Amino acid sequence: MKYGMFLFSLLLSNQQIFAQTGNTDVKLDLLKQPSSPAAHLLNFAPNSIEKPTDLTAVWFSFNNATGKLTQLPNSYALDLSPAVLSKSKLLSLKSLQATALKDILWQTFVISTGIKQFDDTVTKKSYYKTALGFKVTLARPAWSEATLTKFNELSVIQESITNSNITIRKEVTKDSTIKNLDRKRRDVLAQYGQQSAEYAAAQQQYISQFSIAFAKLSAEQNAELKAAIRKKAEGFAIERVGWYAELAGGFSAAFPTNSFTYSTADRSGAWLTGGYDGGFNKISFLGIARYLYQPETLFADSTGKLPTNKISTFDAGTRLLYVSGDSKLNISFESIYRSVLNKSIVNPSWRVLFSAAYSVGANQQLTFSFGRDFDGTLEKSGNLIAGLNFIVGLGGDKTVEK
Amino acid sequence: MANDPFVYDNFYKINTDDDQVTLDLIFGGLGQSVDYVLALDDVIKIDHSKISIQDYTLGKGPDLAGKTLTVSGNIQDMPATSHDITLILRIKGGATNIEQSYAGEVSPGDNIDISLAVHFYK
Incomplete structure (x- = not known):
């Protein structure tokens, strides 16, 4: 008792x-920069923001939102990464180790845009707001020793798969069916030229059989390596140790009459975040400054x-x-x-x-x-x-x- | 179910002048892990690289005639990425330019094999 x-x-x-x-509910995280500044200014939920990874997807997304270019969307937010859209050569995992300013700027620069229809509580009429924003990392520390070790372990398995694929390619090209198809396409190439329909057919036949044979051997010979690398990849997370800085900003405009000739400044904001990241479960320092209009x-x-x-x-x-x-x-x-x-x-x-x-x-x-x-x-x-x-x-x- | 490999195997007509033939190998998406070996006939030119290359010089057209370029490797899907795996192969400096794009949305943790071969001829 x-x-x-x-x-x-x-x-x-x-x-x-x-x-x-x-004020225990007032936390520093409230000041953190939003994942998408423009969408934040228009009150979009983070999961409703479209993030296409190629130009076809951009066009498909835009076409879909505008009813095949026949209307303005009621609610549409889009984040665009120029590096991803342009298929930059700096996208691979190892490239994310880069700490040079120009590489960091290019890899992390994101343009965010949005358009949304609002209801005027006085006139009861609908009107549009649009927003434009950006975010970029200005400084980024290097990977931690632990991350480098995990990356190296992953790389060892990946190199084994590559070596295996070199062997598989040699085995496939020695297969009698593949050799016959290769001989056939070479003959057609010499006789009709590479632009001919005959060559296209022979080439298609060859590549089709080659792909099937390659995939079959890979499934047999790389199974263990692929299971091992899947396990390594699942446990991989990038840990960085050092100083970092991130900047984001954006503004929105309202169109009270739904005419592009008359707009008013709506909201704007700028977020600067920086600090020292000690890594997972270590000491870290965070500083945030935020301006809002x-x-x-x-x-x-x-x-x-x-x-x-x-x-x-x-x-x-x-x-x-x-x-x-x-x-x-x-x-x-x-x-x-x-x-x-x-x-x-x-x-x-x-x-x-x-x-x-x-x-x-x-x-x-x-x-x-x-x-x-x-x-x-x-x-x-x-x-x-x-x-x-x-x-x-x-x-x-x-x-x-x- | 295993993902289809990214396979290319075709001929490339070179010019007879001294134009340099260059190669782009662009791997994506953002944060995916790649490894590859690039060889010209049996001579390894790039050994287990983890990054994309752009305007990589393979040599002058006449020097490449009769040789075969091979790129063997794989791309590993990593966590916290889009699970979109892409590869762009570009060759310039010959009779025509070629660009071959590969893309696949994979399950988390999947690995895609790469086997590319380009046979240079006059």
Whole structure:
């Protein structure tokens, strides 16, 4: 009974701590750059953004969205990577090791566009908004030693498959059927020329039989290697260690009369993200700065009800995160600044939070947090907004979200 | 079910002047892993490369006559990629230019074999 009371009192103290911190739902991740700036400005869900990988797919997507070019789409967002669309030579996995600025810019540059129909709440009429944006990585660290090791292990198997395919090709070309078909196409080439229908038929016959024979031998001889490389590939994830920086921006325009001759500036934004990535489960530092013009809601307005017309905001934040090698100790320091630039409707406010968690057993975590909330609670009262907290969970092993 | 290999085996007419014959091998999509060996007859020119090549010089037309270029390799689908595997083969500098494109959407973790052969003739 005493133990039950103790647990109950711990639960109550836990509730009190959350009540004190208040803005626990305001996290630095809210400031992170969107995956698609233009789509973000038009409120698209990330999974509704089309990302074609070749020009045919671009045309098919556009044709589909516009009803074969007969109408404007009601809702359409498109992300285009020039490197992917142009079939750049920098697409292979090894090319992603590149750290030279020109390679990084080319590989990561993405143009995002979107068009969406909105309803005017006053006139009850529909009108269009369009948006254009971009995102690019400015600096990217090299792969970690662990990633290089995994890549090398993968490469060893891939090289074995290549060597096997060299042997298979030689075996296939020695096959009597293939040799006969090869002889036949060579004769037709000499007699009728490469542009002739006779040659096209002989060539088709040869390549068809060659492909079948090659695939059959590969299935027999490469099966084990392919099973092994599948396993290696599944466990592969790129880990980078070092400094990085990413930039994204975009703007949207509204067409209140649905005429291209009359448009108004709608929303715009710019996101700069940078920091130091220590790798998986290591120390990392993140810094974010965000500028928004006419955002949907003001980040600095906790009520979320103030009008945002012709208002610019600037928000920024930092996070220092350390996770011990055994993942038991987790320490983070997070700060967020939020402000309205051109009107004094909300005072700038800031928040800092230090938190630490240590797993002392299955589903048992000792946590500690300390900081100052946006409303200045610490400065006004001078007391801590959070304290030592011991969490005991029921059931199996689970991580506790801070 | 195994994926069809990317296979090419055809003849390429060279010019009799001193034009250089060049080769492009562009592998994709973004983040897919490739390995290949490029040989001219039995002489290995590129040994287990992991990257695409563009405007790679094979030699002057007359020097290539009667020789066979082979590219053997494979492309491995990697996680967190689109699972679209592509290959573009381009040869320029002969009587005509050739461009052969291959594309396939594979299941995660699949591997596609590559066997290309170009026989140069006058």
